[in-house]
Amino acid sequence: MNTQTKEKIYLAIIILLIGLSAQFYFTYRYQPAHQIEVFYNHDTELNKKLIQLTREADKFVYFAVYTFTRTDLKDALLAAKYRGLKVIGLTDRDQLKGIDLQRQIIDELKAAGIPVYQQDHLGIMHLKVLVTDKGYASGSYNWTAAATNLNDEVLEVGHDENIRQKVQNILEKLFAKYQPAS
Numbered sequence: 001m002n003t004q005t006k007e008k009i010y011l012a013i014i015i016l017l018i019g020l021s022a023q024f025y026f027t028y029r030y031q032p033a034h035q036i037e038v039f040y041n042h043d044t045e046l047n048k049k050l051i052q053l054t055r056e057a058d059k060f061v062y063f064a065v066y067t068f069t070r071t072d073l074k075d076a077l078l079a080a081k082y083r084g085l086k087v088i089g090l091t092d093r094d095q096l097k098g099i100d101l102q103r104q105i106i107d108e109l110k111a112a113g114i115p116v117y118q119q120d121h122l123g124i125m126h127l128k129v130l131v132t133d134k135g136y137a138s139g140s141y142n143w144t145a146a147a148t149n150l151n152d153e154v155l156e157v158g159h160d161e162n163i164r165q166k167v168q169n170i171l172e173k174l175f176a177k178y179q180p181a182s
Contacts, residue, residue, distance in 0.1 A: 036158035038139075046141045046155045047148050050130055051076040053157060057085055057132035062171045064090040064127040067142040069101045074108060081114050089116040090174055092125040117178040125174075131167040135159045138167065 039046060047070055054061050054076040061080045068074075068091060081087045089109065096103055096118055106116050119125035129138045139155040140147075147153050158164065 034160050036156060036160055036163070039155045039157065041141065041148060041151065041153040041155070044155075045148065046139075046153060047072055047143070049155055049157050050137055050143070053130060053132055053135050053137055054080050056134050059133040060086040060088075061130065061132050062088050062168065062175070063130045064125065064171055064174060065130075065143050066092050066124065066126050066128060067095050067099065067102060067144050067147075068105055069099065069145065070143045070148065071105065073143045074105045077109060077114060078112055081112055087114045088171075088175055089114065090125060090127070090171070090178060091116060091118060093118040093120060094124065115175075115179070117175060117180070119174075119178055127174075129167060129171065131164060131171060134164075136164045136167040 039049060050073055057080060061077060063077070077087055077089070087109075089106075091102070091106060096106060109116050127138075128141050128143070130136065135158060137155055137157045139153065141153040141155045
């Protein structure tokens with residue numbers, strides 16, 4: 001093998017290594033596969049984070065929320081349903097009975113074909129969670145004006161696949177538990 005051929009092989013190996021290094025750097029630096037952020041409601045509009053996550057979904061949007069009176073979040077769920085996504089929810093039975101606006105929102109979701117189940121035990125369904133095929137959000141944030149503007153609330157938004165899958169599994173388990181018999 002002559003010197004010129006060896007130099008071409010070395011150059012090809014160097015270019016390949018540079019390309020693999022760049023791919024490795026991009027994957028771990030810019031891909032949201034492991035991205036987890038925590039937001040505080042007085043610094044960030046938490047409702048917009050939930051809307052963004054809903055808009056980014058391609059297959060499904062699942063949610064469980066204790067108190068739900070924000071119409072912009074209702075509209076985001078309806079838009080997901082109209083885009084052809086599977087949308088399913090869960091709420092607290094007593095909160096649903098006690099808050100007129102929440103009952104109206106849930107009734108509108110149901111009228112659009114979105115199943116929204118209710119817990120049926122003595123405790124409360126106190127989750128505040130949304131999960132899609134691409135990410136999840138969880139925290140203390142109820143979907144209300146007070147939680148958006150007045151209270152001290154946090155919301156974790158992540159794209160870590162292991163955590164996303166665990167949240168999805170929990171919600172699917174609860175949907176099966178509270179789904180009315182047909």
